[in-house]
Amino acid sequence: MIVKIIITTVYLGIIAYLGWLGYRNTKDTKDYLIGGRRIHPAIMALSYGATFISTSAIVGFGGYAGVFGFSLLWLTFLNIFLGIFIAFVFFGKRTRRMGHNIDAHTFPEFLGKRFQSKFIQKFAGIIIFLFMPVYTAAVMIGASTFIQANLGIDYNIALFVFAAIVAAYVFFGGLKGVMYSDAFQGTLMLVGMSILIIAVYAKLGGVSAAHQKLTDLLQNPNVQEQVQGLQAGGFQGWTRMPVLFSQNWWTVVSSIVMGVGIGVLAQPQLAVRFMTVRSDRQLNRAIPVGGIFILLMTGVAFVVGALSNVLFFETTGTISVAAAGGTDSIIPMFLDSFMPEWFVSIFLVVLLAAGMSTISSQFHAVGTAVGRDLFNTEGKDDKKAMLISRMGVLVAIVVTIVLAYVLPTVWDGAIAISTGLFFGLCGAAFLPMYFGALYAKNMSKAAALSGMLSGFSVSALWMLFIHSKESVVLKLCQALFGKPTLAPEGTMLQFVDPIVVALTVSIMVTVVVHLCTKSKFAKEHVNECFEGIGNAA
Amino acid sequence: MLGLPDAAIAAAYVLCVASALLCVVYGIVNWNRGDDSEDKREIEWETHEQKIEESL
Numbered sequence: 001m002i003v004k005i006i007i008t009t010v011y012l013g014i015i016a017y018l019g020w021l022g023y024r025n026t027k028d029t030k031d032y033l034i035g036g037r038r039i040h041p042a043i044m045a046l047s048y049g050a051t052f053i054s055t056s057a058i059v060g061f062g063g064y065a066g067v068f069g070f071s072l073l074w075l076t077f078l079n080i081f082l083g084i085f086i087a088f089v090f091f092g093k094r095t096r097r098m099g100h101n102i103d104a105h106t107f108p109e110f111l112g113k114r115f116q117s118k119f120i121q122k123f124a125g126i127i128i129f130l131f132m133p134v135y136t137a138a139v140m141i142g143a144s145t146f147i148q149a150n151l152g153i154d155y156n157i158a159l160f161v162f163a164a165i166v167a168a169y170v171f172f173g174g175l176k177g178v179m180y181s182d183a184f185q186g187t188l189m190l191v192g193m194s195i196l197i198i199a200v201y202a203k204l205g206g207v208s209a210a211h212q213k214l215t216d217l218l219q220n221p222n223v224q225e226q227v228q229g230l231q232a233g234g235f236q237g238w239t240r241m242p243v244l245f246s247q248n249w250w251t252v253v254s255s256i257v258m259g260v261g262i263g264v265l266a267q268p269q270l271a272v273r274f275m276t277v278r279s280d281r282q283l284n285r286a287i288p289v290g291g292i293f294i295l296l297m298t299g300v301a302f303v304v305g306a307l308s309n310v311l312f313f314e315t316t317g318t319i320s321v322a323a324a325g326g327t328d329s330i331i332p333m334f335l336d337s338f339m340p341e342w343f344v345s346i347f348l349v350v351l352l353a354a355g356m357s358t359i360s361s362q363f364h365a366v367g368t369a370v371g372r373d374l375f376n377t378e379g380k381d382d383k384k385a386m387l388i389s390r391m392g393v394l395v396a397i398v399v400t401i402v403l404a405y406v407l408p409t410v411w412d413g414a415i416a417i418s419t420g421l422f423f424g425l426c427g428a429a430f431l432p433m434y435f436g437a438l439y440a441k442n443m444s445k446a447a448a449l450s451g452m453l454s455g456f457s458v459s460a461l462w463m464l465f466i467h468s469k470e471s472v473v474l475k476l477c478q479a480l481f482g483k484p485t486l487a488p489e490g491t492m493l494q495f496v497d498p499i500v501v502a503l504t505v506s507i508m509v510t511v512v513v514h515l516c517t518k519s520k521f522a523k524e525h526v527n528e529c530f531e532g533i534g535n536a537a
Numbered sequence: 538m539l540g541l542p543d544a545a546i547a548a549a550y551v552l553c554v555a556s557a558l559l560c561v562v563y564g565i566v567n568w569n570r571g572d573d574s575e576d577k578r579e580i581e582w583e584t585h586e587q588k589i590e591e592s593l
Contacts, residue, residue: 070541073549080556085563093571100582105589211540240543275582280571284564291560299553368589532572 004150004345011349014184041282045289046186047357048273052083052264053189053297054358055142055351056135059331060415061298064256065305066320066330067230067413069214069238071252072305076298078261084290087265092274092283094438097533099275106365107268108373111430114437114529115448116521125373127429127456128268128365133396135422136362137403138415140166141328143355144404145415149332150348156405163401165352166359185353190296192350195343196335197300200307203338213310215239217319226319238306247495254497255420255469263423263499266430269365301331308334327413366396410473417469420497428455428502432510440514441526447514455506462498469495 065072095110104110108128112121140162147158204210217223218237227235234246242248264270277283305320308330312323315337324333335344370392371377377385407414432451436443463470464477468485471477471494478484487494519526541547 070546070549073546073553077549077552077556080553080560085556085560089563100579103582103585105582105586208540213540215540215542236543239541239546241545276586278579279573281567281569281573284567284571286564288561288564291557291564295553295557372589 007345041285042289043183045286047182049293050182050186050357051361054139055355056138056415056419057298058301059142062301062305063327063330064416065302066308068252069306071241072302074257075261079298080291080294083264088287093280095274101531106368106372107271115445117445121373125369128369131422132366133399134418136400138418139355139358140404142415145328146332146351149336182357185357188350192347193296193300200304250495254500259420259424259497259499263427266426266434269361311338328415363393367393424499425459428459428506432507442519443514444517444519446517447510450513451506451510454509455502458502458505459498
């Protein structure tokens with residue numbers, strides 16, 4: 001316990017020092033604007049990565065990998081290929097340039113100004129305000145579950161402790177983009193995850209030997225007995241994909257891999273990060289660090305999550321989900337059981353760091369969505385503007401804490417489900433419009449609007465009436481139709497994630513309306529948006 | 538391959554590493570490519586951004 005306290009105190013001291021350093025530079029240096037924008041691309045990439053990856057990815061999705069196995073590595077692939085490579089090269093550069101051209105500072109404002117629509121800006125702002133807390137709660141559950149396992153305290157107390165830390169962080173200005181402390185946390189995460197993967201592979205006799213042990217585990221009669229329920233859902237082992245189009249396949253492929261993997265391209269809190277980068281060249285230079293960072297975060301978490309089954313079975317005679325007592329507890333329990341105390345202490349700090357950097361960006365997105373997009377406080381009294389933004393963040397914090405308390409009681413694997421829900425919703429509502437904003441000069445306002453509205457409505461309806469994961473909990477379908485889902489019995493429709501249907505519909509609607517309507521934007525506006533775009537490498 | 542009997546899983550494993558390598562190679566190849574200048578608009582944007590940050 002003393003080791004844990006010392007390490008946590010040292011960590012908090014460093015974070016406070018870095019925060020003070022940033023604060024002092026902001027106040028004292030006249031050329032802060034230039035200096036601030038000379039931030040090294042590696043720092044930008046680490047900061048972006050620390051915003052992207054959180055306790056949700058490591059604890060929540062790592063836990064899912066403990067249940068479903070290596071199939072989650074498809075998500076890591078999309079995280080790197082779409083979330084870093086495509087996002088930086090094809091979305092980042094244009095977003096940065098266009099954002100500066102039209103002076104946009106939030107994602108809704110970017111879309112609203114590009115399509116000259118206050119409605120788009122407000123609607124996107126409402127989506128962020130209402131649904132971001134679901135994702136923030138996922139991050140908070142991840143951190144609290146880890147504190148619970150690590151310190152051996154009750155989940156509710158752990159949640160209270162973490163919420164208090166978050167509140168203090170936010171209160172003392174943690175919402176400001178503190179690139180250096182984010183980068184420090186990112187570096188800690190890199191080191192922690194590197195040690196973890198080396199230790200686990202070494203413990204199991206090397207890469208191939210470890211995988212082979214996991215493959216062979218399924219042959220054990222005791223294991224066969226324990227995975228009977230999973231097998232009924234299409235499970236074929238931790239080193240095999242689930243049966244094609246089975247319940248597990250739809251869960252892994254549509255909700256986890258597609259929902260989060262594709263949804264990342266239209267994440268409000270990530271898209272705005274591109275605008276803070278100084279140049280295309282700096283974006284290019286940030287890509288290598290970003291790619292390696294994500295590989296070491298989600299890649300390691302998923303591999304370790306899956307391999308935890310071997311170690312849990314060897315010591316307890318049960319597979320991970322049974323030994324840990326739930327999907328979200330697999331990673332925390334695994335670390336607590338198989339890693340040395342000093343490492344677990346560092347990892348606790350690493351995970352809290354990951355959670356804090358993501359949560360601060362999430363609340364930042366909510367604060368600006370309320371202050372700038374919903375109530376348009378620009379030009380108004382500064383104090384009033386600040387009050388409105390802060391009230392928005394306060395409401396979001398309260399809702400987040402309530403959700404973090406409730407969600408684990410309604411879903412096993414609440415972290416991954418909640419994260420997938422928000423990512424999927426953003427993907428369906430914003431992605432076609434966002435892509436069009438960047439690449440289709442002649443896209444009409446009607447096309448953008450109809451794509452967003454159709455994506456959002458189909459997502460919402462699918463969650464309320466078809467996708468049983470949400471419809472059972474929300475109970476509206478039961479109240480109106482007397483059954484938990486309208487999906488025909490005996491079909492897999494109730495397991496098909498909303499993003500599959502909603503994104504398809506929103507793409508189709510956007511394209512059809514785009515082809516049927518004419519852009520009425522003034523040529524000057526379009527030229528202003530695309531100034532300097534097209535010739536950038 | 539790699540102790541992974543399912544080609545789809547082995548492919549995911551390899552693609553993870555390959556895509557990270559793609560990021561590294563892209564970054565190295567384009568290290569000095571792309572505009573690196575800062576125009577007036579960007580400075581204005583940054584000034585405005587700082588003001589918004591202050592209000593949070």
